[in-house]
Amino acid sequence: MKKITYALSALLMLFVMNTHAQQSVIDDLDETFDSAEVIRVEAKRGKAALKTLTVDYLVNNNPNPDVATYIQVINQSMSVVEEFSDEVIYYIGQAAQGNSNIDPSSIQGKASTIEANEDYVLNKSALLKIAIEQNNRNTARQLIREIRGFLNTQISLAKEIKTEATALKSLAVTYNVRIELVDERTGQSIDPAQLPGYAATNQDTGETIYPSRYDHNLFYNLPAGTYRFDSYDGYFDGSSSEIVTLDQSLVGNDGFIVVTLSYWSE
Numbered sequence: 001m002k003k004i005t006y007a008l009s010a011l012l013m014l015f016v017m018n019t020h021a022q023q024s025v026i027d028d029l030d031e032t033f034d035s036a037e038v039i040r041v042e043a044k045r046g047k048a049a050l051k052t053l054t055v056d057y058l059v060n061n062n063p064n065p066d067v068a069t070y071i072q073v074i075n076q077s078m079s080v081v082e083e084f085s086d087e088v089i090y091y092i093g094q095a096a097q098g099n100s101n102i103d104p105s106s107i108q109g110k111a112s113t114i115e116a117n118e119d120y121v122l123n124k125s126a127l128l129k130i131a132i133e134q135n136n137r138n139t140a141r142q143l144i145r146e147i148r149g150f151l152n153t154q155i156s157l158a159k160e161i162k163t164e165a166t167a168l169k170s171l172a173v174t175y176n177v178r179i180e181l182v183d184e185r186t187g188q189s190i191d192p193a194q195l196p197g198y199a200a201t202n203q204d205t206g207e208t209i210y211p212s213r214y215d216h217n218l219f220y221n222l223p224a225g226t227y228r229f230d231s232y233d234g235y236f237d238g239s240s241s242e243i244v245t246l247d248q249s250l251v252g253n254d255g256f257i258v259v260t261l262s263y264w265s266e
Helices: 002-059 067-098 103-135 139-172
Strands: 174-183 197-202 219-225 228-234 237-239 240-244 258-266
Touching: 002 067, 002 103, 002 139, 002 174, 067 103, 067 139, 103 139, 174 228, 197 219, 228 237, 228 258
Parallel strands: 174 258
Antiparallel strands: 174 219, 197 228, 228 240, 237 258
């Protein structure tokens, strides 16, 4: 009885730890998303300030536009962009540490590009200030075009990061599956150890996943998806296969989704 109680306690503890780990990964992805949104908003704020300056200088032909306000806004915005680019890199890295199915390289690469563009925006803005003060309209026009391009890239990449972070949430949710056997003739439960082993094949990717040699009929941390669960046949016995789409509604109190295969023997 003590052994059974200990085993159940261990399973419950594993379930709690797994749930906490999943939530931590989801929180990190939410932080990644939110940080990217801050980048998008600040880049748009800088772009709006650039537009105001451009209209005043090139459209209204004001030889003394308010460059100081533009420089103040763009410096503030790019400072925030730099800070939250680092936040994106950090949080997506944390999410990847918590879930090996998450590849952070795409998002981190985009955040690094955003951060690099921030330096270009500031440098070009300083040159723009000089060009306007010297009333060099051609140079100013070219610099405005370049700055706008860098800001548009930041906005576009921030949107892509948000989309990717949202998509990665599906990988953050994983499931534990336990294979059980039922005799096809009598309906009685059969010890899963009766068969040599089991496998789960993802129906979308074709990847086949195996339990460790010690778990035998237990699959831990399967990513969300649809799987075909099979057994390896013995010399004179085997089982049916079962296709199951993993879903939270199927998770039992012990943290496992139970997949029942029909056992046959000659």
